[in-house]
Amino acid sequence: MLFFNGKADYFALIGKSNINPLFFYSSFILFECREIMPAGIYPSVFGENVMRKILTLCFLLWQANFAWAESIKESAEQGNALAQAKLASLYLLGREGFDKDEQKAAEWMEKAANQGVVDAQVIMGAMYDRGLGVTGDRDKATRWYEKAAAQGHGTSLAILGKNEAAQGSVQFNYQAMRLSAARSIPTEYAKKFLTTK
Structure with missing residues (x-):
């Protein structure tokens, strides 16, 4: 002991x-x-x-x-999409005996995202924005955010500047918000996946 x-x-x-x-x-x-x-x-x-x-x-x-x-x-x-997102989360966070491996996390998360799991699509957008487990690519990040936004995901709409505030007179730096979101989304959404039944 x-x-x-x-x-x-x-x-x-x-x-x-x-x-x-x-x-x-x-x-x-x-x-x-x-x-x-x-x-x-x-x-x-x-x-x-x-x-x-x-x-x-x-x-x-x-x-x-x-x-x-x-x-x-x-x-x-x-091929279970939610299980793929959870496995990706285990790799991303390094939990339950899984070593932290951002590349494996990206591979599994992308599989879940391709099956239409909205939060997985958002995580993939953030991972491409940061170059976390994948080669950084703003265009791919934008495509993932757009897929999630098409399903009504509020954070993705805000990241893309397509929410109501973007259309009004409020001055807001969406570039800074996108970078900030890309730093926090993978970890926070991964934790959320692990608590989802």
Whole structure:
């Protein structure tokens, strides 16, 4: 079992690792119990049994997440558009044991986008705008945003300057908004895909 020298170790690793946080959390619980239990109480039979149950629960949750990730990969390989977007998100964020790989993320996201998944189309626009996992190409980015806008996607309409504000008298820098959106969209939309059932 992995133990840490302090809370800082735990929080530093949890933010950088692609391993499920439950593993780290269970180790953190053990670390905390070692510090807060009065001398002579831990390790006691009661303390060890409680910790064993907590670790077992954490391990079972980790296994369930691993199985979930594998089922997503299987469904994506069979052509399920939402599963392709979720798999791309796992690669983009480096979650559930998948190493962060922007090129694989772009490949899978493009498959989902080609099947008409609106948020995947927006992510592809942002990825082409930034050159994230693909060669930067503003024209391809615009085409992806236009596909999403054709389905009524509000952010895409705004990025393209086709929303109501663009037609009115409001002065707005759509170029700056597009660049800002391209920085935040892939990560935020990927997180959204992973919480979608």
